[in-house]
Amino acid sequence: MGLQVKGKRQRKYYSYRGEVGNIAPNHLQRDFHATVPHQKWLTDITEFKVKGDKLYFSPILDCYNNELIAYQCSRHPDGR
Known part of the structure; x- marks a missing residue:
């Protein structure tokens, strides 16, 4: 029959x-274990797509108790 499947290319x-x-x-x-608060902090940047736009979320976490110390949400990865 010569049938072929054509899917959307990812x-x-x-x-x-x-x-x-x-x-x-x-x-x-x-070594992400901390014995006292504020001994070790971690940060990262995560990109979210929201209604066709990109948002960048950057938290600061305390390794002692995984507490959120601060965060920033921006439309640019450099925090502008």
């Missing part, structure tokens, strides 16, 4: 490739 994933600054030294060496 878009290739790529992460943000903005300007790369200095890379901080790895002082924690993946």
